[in-house]
Amino acid sequence: MSNNPIVKGKLVCVALNDSEQFNAMQAEFAEAPYKGAPTQPVLYFKPHNTWSTDGSVVEWADGAESMVVGASLAVVVGKECCRVSETEALDYVEGYTLVHDFSLVEQNYYRPDIKGKCLDTSAPIGAEVVAVADPQALTVVTSVNGTVVNETPVAQLVRGVAELISTISYIMTLQAGDVIAVGFPGQRAPVAKGDKVNSVIAGVTELNNTLGE
Amino acid sequence: MKHARVLFNGSELDVTVEDSFAETGLLKSKVDGQLINEADVTWLSPIKEPGTIFALGLNYADHAAELAFEPPKEPLVFLKGANTLTGHKQNAYRPDNIEFQHYECELVAVIGKEGKNIAREDAMDYIAGYTVCNDFAIRDYLENYYRPNLRVKSRDSLCPIGPWLIDKDDVGDISNLKLTTHVNGELTQEGTTADIIFDVPFLVEYLSKIMTLKPGDMIATGTPKGLKDMQPGDTVVCEIEKVGALVTNIVSEQTFYGDKY
Numbered sequence: 001m002s003n004n005p006i007v008k009g010k011l012v013c014v015a016l017n018d019s020e021q022f023n024a025m026q027a028e029f030a031e032a033p034y035k036g037a038p039t040q041p042v043l044y045f046k047p048h049n050t051w052s053t054d055g056s057v058v059e060w061a062d063g064a065e066s067m068v069v070g071a072s073l074a075v076v077v078g079k080e081c082c083r084v085s086e087t088e089a090l091d092y093v094e095g096y097t098l099v100h101d102f103s104l105v106e107q108n109y110y111r112p113d114i115k116g117k118c119l120d121t122s123a124p125i126g127a128e129v130v131a132v133a134d135p136q137a138l139t140v141v142t143s144v145n146g147t148v149v150n151e152t153p154v155a156q157l158v159r160g161v162a163e164l165i166s167t168i169s170y171i172m173t174l175q176a177g178d179v180i181a182v183g184f185p186g187q188r189a190p191v192a193k194g195d196k197v198n199s200v201i202a203g204v205t206e207l208n209n210t211l212g213e
Numbered sequence: 214m215k216h217a218r219v220l221f222n223g224s225e226l227d228v229t230v231e232d233s234f235a236e237t238g239l240l241k242s243k244v245d246g247q248l249i250n251e252a253d254v255t256w257l258s259p260i261k262e263p264g265t266i267f268a269l270g271l272n273y274a275d276h277a278a279e280l281a282f283e284p285p286k287e288p289l290v291f292l293k294g295a296n297t298l299t300g301h302k303q304n305a306y307r308p309d310n311i312e313f314q315h316y317e318c319e320l321v322a323v324i325g326k327e328g329k330n331i332a333r334e335d336a337m338d339y340i341a342g343y344t345v346c347n348d349f350a351i352r353d354y355l356e357n358y359y360r361p362n363l364r365v366k367s368r369d370s371l372c373p374i375g376p377w378l379i380d381k382d383d384v385g386d387i388s389n390l391k392l393t394t395h396v397n398g399e400l401t402q403e404g405t406t407a408d409i410i411f412d413v414p415f416l417v418e419y420l421s422k423i424m425t426l427k428p429g430d431m432i433a434t435g436t437p438k439g440l441k442d443m444q445p446g447d448t449v450v451c452e453i454e455k456v457g458a459l460v461t462n463i464v465s466e467q468t469f470y471g472d473k474y
Binding site: 015016033044082083113114171 | 265267289290292294295296297329330356357358361363367368369420422425426427
């Protein structure tokens with residue numbers, strides 16, 4: 001089923017987890033249709049048709065005028081993880097990699113964004129799974145055609161790695177080979193056909209993709 | 214033909230369902246033709262390698278009205294994790310400290326062939342067959358972010374599916390199939406697929422315009438009106454004419470998770 005050797009079951013992504021975006025949107029959260037800030041992590045799946053690899057060409061969405069990208073630190077689950085506490089959560093991690101989430105521009109967060117998020121090949125996942133002692137100390141830097149467009153310290157996320165693993169594990173049992181993309185920059189970077197996107201976690205791993213024509 | 218997957222003598226086994234099943238309970242091994250009695254198996258999800266699970270919200274006009282929503286102008290599609298799937302006659306749990314958990318009896322169309330940009334008139338060529346699911350919802354957990362959010366709709370065991378996958382041609386026309394749900398023997402939900410707003414050919418065209426559909430992907434087409442709260446100890450039967458009757462036992466969160474609770 002998988003077009004990627006690392007993700008075997010599900011790829012769970014966390015939206016609205018950049019504290020800069022989360023704080024900036026408070027007034028909007030109070031209005032319809034949201035009528036209140038999220039009290040829980042805002043989760044979405046990138047289904048199996050979206051999975052692709054480091055070095056892959058990402059299809060340009062049919063008829064799309066614009067697309068955006070965000071990069072996230074990704075947790076690769078190493079063993080079955082069901083209802084674990086925050087303090088034990090990291091014991092269930094095999095290691096870390098990167099995920100690019102290519103999508104249409106995020107317009108709102110009220111309904112599941114199937115049209116925007118489920119595009120074929122739109123979720124490249126890094127080639128290696130790397131053990132890291134403290135994922136909260138990492139920073140994800142993304143460049144488009146060599147220019148840095150986003151720099152997101154994991155410490156800037158509203159909910160950190162261990163908390164997310166714990167919370168999600170109470171909703172759904174995680175299995176070895178499930179991947180959680182823990183948070184993307186609130187300001188997703190616009191991309192154009194043919195652009196080269198590079199994300200790096202210094203000393204850990206990097207992920208390179210090119211937009212199709 | 215009806216295709217099922219069961220646990221038999223500790224191993225997963227692909228079986229077909231004998232024509233005499235209603236009287237005899239007999240299943241036939243696809244491996245060696247051995248006849249097996251239903252009493253000796255545990256039913257599994259009939260889809261061996263589940264792909265993307267699409268589900269429809271508010272896709273019956275009467276149900277949308279029941280929830281005080283305008284019928285949508287575009288399909289409300291959400292995705293579910295494969296952790297939600299469980300088989301016929303298995304347990305599904307009611308989370309602790311909630312007010313309202315309801316069943317949703319749904320016709321599921323299972324994709325049998327890969328395709329992208331499939332036209333409505335070709336859509337049925339891409340369907341392998343049908344099954345029934347019970348797409349439970351916990352209304353307490355609804356939030357207005359990617360609603361219905363994963364906390365409501367992607368919980369372990371809360372999408373029982375089965376008992377079997379029945380070949381498309383054995384069902385024929387799906388545009389007016391009766392759906393019923395019984396809770397502890399009492400009829401609590403009754404409808405017909407004639408009230409579906411966005412039908413299977415529409416959904417195949419719509420989804421395949423966005424993304425490639427692949428074998429094992431499934432589309433749960435939504436539920437008619439008739440919501441009712443569930444409690445541990447309840448037995449729920451979701452039945453769709455010509456397709457099958459799916460039985461689920463509701464247990465407490467503690468019973469379901471056992472040592473992991």
